[in-house]
Amino acid sequence: MSRKTIGTLVAGALFGAGLVVSGMTDPRNVIGFLDFSGHWNPRLVAVMAGAVVVYAGMLRLLGPIVRGIRPLPARNNRVDARLVAGAAVFGVGWGLSGYCPGPAIVSLGSGAHSALAFVAAMIVGILAAGAFSGRRRSGCETP
Amino acid sequence: MLTGFFGGALIGLAATVYWLATGRTAGVSGIVDGALREREVRGQRLAFLAGLVAVGLLAAVVGSPAGASPYPTAVLVVAGVLVGFGTRLGGGCTSGHGVCGISRFSIASIVATLTFIAAGAVTVAIATRLFAAAAGS
Numbered sequence: 001m002s003r004k005t006i007g008t009l010v011a012g013a014l015f016g017a018g019l020v021v022s023g024m025t026d027p028r029n030v031i032g033f034l035d036f037s038g039h040w041n042p043r044l045v046a047v048m049a050g051a052v053v054v055y056a057g058m059l060r061l062l063g064p065i066v067r068g069i070r071p072l073p074a075r076n077n078r079v080d081a082r083l084v085a086g087a088a089v090f091g092v093g094w095g096l097s098g099y100c101p102g103p104a105i106v107s108l109g110s111g112a113h114s115a116l117a118f119v120a121a122m123i124v125g126i127l128a129a130g131a132f133s134g135r136r137r138s139g140c141e142t143p
Numbered sequence: 144m145l146t147g148f149f150g151g152a153l154i155g156l157a158a159t160v161y162w163l164a165t166g167r168t169a170g171v172s173g174i175v176d177g178a179l180r181e182r183e184v185r186g187q188r189l190a191f192l193a194g195l196v197a198v199g200l201l202a203a204v205v206g207s208p209a210g211a212s213p214y215p216t217a218v219l220v221v222a223g224v225l226v227g228f229g230t231r232l233g234g235g236c237t238s239g240h241g242v243c244g245i246s247r248f249s250i251a252s253i254v255a256t257l258t259f260i261a262a263g264a265v266t267v268a269i270a271t272r273l274f275a276a277a278a279g280s
Contacts, residue, residue, distance in 0.1 A: 001190070007164025008187040012194020014157035015169065015238075019195075020202045022150020026210035034260070034267040043147040048241060050151020051158070056246035058159040070166045076234070077250040086233020087240070087255040091262025093225030096270060098212050100237040101230065102171040104223075105192055107209035109199025114212040118223040125227020126176050133232070 016106045022047040025106050027098025027114070034095050093125075158243055161191065168247075170239020171195075172230035214274065233259075 001009075023029045024047055032041025059072070094100055099107070099118050107115035161169035165187060178188035199209060212219055230236040233255050235244060240259075244252020 002186075004164050005187045005190045007160060009190040009194045011157045011161035011164060011169060012191035013198050014153055014160060014194075015171075015191075016195040016198030018150045018153030018155075018157060020150070020198060020207065020209070021153060022147045024150065025199070025202070027212040027214075028210060031213070031267055034263040035271060036264050037268050038271065043144065046144045046147030047151035047154070048245075050148040051154040051242040052151075052246045054152045054155025055158045055242060056155075058155065059162070059246060062159070062163070066163065070163055072162065072166065072168060072247070075247055075249045076244070076252070079251050079254045083233050083251055083255055084258050086229045086231070087235075087258035088233075088262040089225050089229030090233055090236060091229070091259035092266045093222040093227075093229060094237075094259060095263035095266025096225070097214055097219050097222035099219075099222070100171075100226065101175060102195065102236070102238055103209070104226075105171065105175075105195045106199035106202075109196035109201075110203040110209040111200075112209050112211050114214070114216065114219050115209065117216045118212070118219045118226075121220040121223025122227035123175070123179065125224040125229075126172070126179060126231050127227075128224070129228045129231030130176070130180055132228075 015102065016109075018047075018051070019103050019106050022050075025103045025110070027103075030094070030098040030100070030103070154238070154242060155246075158238075158246075168239060168243035170235050170243060172227075172236040173234075173239055176231055214270075218274075229259075 019025050023043060029041055029043050032039065033044040097118055101122065104115050104118050104122065108119055158169040174188045174191050177184050178192060202208060235252065235255060240252040240255040245256060
């Protein structure tokens with residue numbers, strides 16, 4: 001295995017551990033966060049805050065040290081109809097399941113049947129978007 | 144709430160490791176897309192996804208398996224297609240836009256995150272009325 005592959009494997013395991021520890025692999029925590037009219041569950045806010053504080057801090061701390069070796073792609077500040085429409089479609093699917101891609105894939109490992117159906121359908125959706133756009137767009141990689 | 148923040152910190156650390164290893168931001172929908180369609184990076188993307196699945200398996204083994212979604216399978220299939228299509232059209236999901244993009248103060252990511260939270264909230268408001276059983280949260 002190359003160093004890159006080992007690095008991404010470790011990153012995936014850490015990412016999954018973060019999702020399990022924070023309770024984000026339970027779709028009811030996500031639906032509870034989106035349910036502003038019912039018993040609102042603020043847990044997802046804490047998860048986002050923890051992730052953003054650490055990642056933003058690390059980028060600032062390590063960025064200047066590894067500059068040249070590990071620059072991030074240019075920041076995307078373009079807001080267009082495609083971005084908003086895509087985010088809205090994602091939001092509807094998120095609300096209809098309580099799953100976003102990361103937690104769904106972790107749940108696959110736990111053997112949750114609901115995750116299996118969801119991930120299979122998600123792959124169809126990803127491939128459909130690829131066929132629809134006709135060109136590769138590494139969007140998620142370069143927000 | 145404290146476990147939420149701690150778990151989030153682990154996700155931030157994971158995004159840091161991913162960046163140091165690959166020079167990319169760690170967006171899960173984009174990683175799945177890359178594993179499916181970009182042959183040259185398939186190995187490293189699959190390694191990341193294998194890490195996610197392995198942790199899910201480990202969690203189930205030690206007795207804290209992931210919870211199931213309260214929605215019926217037919218709804219989950221529709222939701223899955225929407226999540227797959229929408230994240231690729233919009234160029235990111237909760238991790239790519241929500242965590243990585245916001246950490247880098249990307250305007251596009253902030254707009255996308257507010258949009259998918261708003262769309263999700265409207266959907267849940269409607270769905271909890273349609274599927275009374277799904278409201279158990």
